Amino acid sequence: MGKIISAIQIAYEGGIDLDTLKRMLKSYKPKGNVIPDVVTKHYRDLEFGQLKGVRIVRIATHPDFQGKGFGSIALKEMSQDLKNKGFHWIGTGFGATVKLLNFWLKNGFIPVHISPEKNPATGEYSVVVIKPLSKKTEEIIKRVNFEFKWKFLNSVTDVFFDIEPKLGVMLTYSPYKHSLEKHGIKIFTDVQLDRIKLYINGPMTYEAAADLVRLLAIKHFVERKIELPIEKEEKLFAKSLLAWSWKKMSEYYDKKPSKLRDEIRKICKELYRSYF
Structure with missing residues (x-):
């Protein structure tokens, strides 16, 4: 009893002032704030970066308990705790595989970005996913997710031509029903x-x-x-x-x-x- 089964390492991000965000629209990159930087630069958004959030740096479960849902339980508990404390979002970035992406999707995280180049060390595309914790963030992420899907699908043939088909399809999953019209x-x-x-x-x-x-x-x-x-x-x-x-x-x-x-x-x- 009392032993740690799952652990989550986090970094606090967001809460950025408007002047800094306007500088980020151009080329300025503040220390930390990895996810706000992605959303600000790629989606020309000045709202998201002002909201407080948490980036998951690493999540791990003891080998004897892997595959039994403890990581998902830890994420659920952390999400509720952060929501109660006034945080607006949780996000993370990782080298995308079908198995990893599926884990984040089933825990309510939404794809918002994929790097145009593979990580030379892992041979994987880096993906950013975000889970909204507030109505305001939900509205922003819905807009961002549409832009992400439109950009990704129109870039696949030229930029992501070597992506695994199943992974490519899964990147289009989201709870939102978008309309092109x-x-x-x-x-x-x-x-x-x-x-x-x-x-x-x-x-x-x-x-x-x-x-x-x-x-x-x-x-x-x-x-x-x-x-x-x-x-x-x-x-x-x-x-x-x-x-x-x-x-x-x-x-x-x-x-x-x-x-x-x-x-x-x-x-x-x-x-x-x-x-x-």
Whole structure:
């Protein structure tokens, strides 16, 4: 009895004055305040940095008790304690793997940033996630999460071309139901909508409709009005956003290209019916 099972090392961040935040919009980087710096610079936000928060530097559970939920219990207890003390958010940054990202997602943390370059030591992309503890922070993070997803999905082919498909899909998970139209973004013309009907119903080939499949994938991963099995989303992400060849798709998923072609068409048909 009395032994420590889980431990969390934290750093206090936020509570930054407005003048300093305006300097941060340009190039100034204050000591500490890693997460406010990311939100301020990448999302041009002057509210978040003024709010007090906590960055989790490290969380660890005794090897004999790992995988039994003690880390999640510790996070839940800490979240409630910090909320009671007037803190507005908890965040952390880490080298993203499917397992690690899943842990933070299931504990209510929301992706807001991914580094454009891999860590040379670990070979992983660094990701920042935040859990809002107040209504004000919730409103900010909802806006930031939309901007993050829009930026990430439109950068995947060029910048994150080697990301694992499942990890890429999971980065689009959030509790928010975004709308491109409400943000003034209309990505389909009437002609494009007519063309996509020809693709999902035949006879148009994937190659002739690749631009439309990509747009439909982006719309889905941003808005997420419906949930598809992650196995389907992975394939859509790999083909339309990572631009994998049918040969690479076939080798990775151990399926014939003709089978995968049919699957992508059926996924698009399901999405079209849900969104249009």
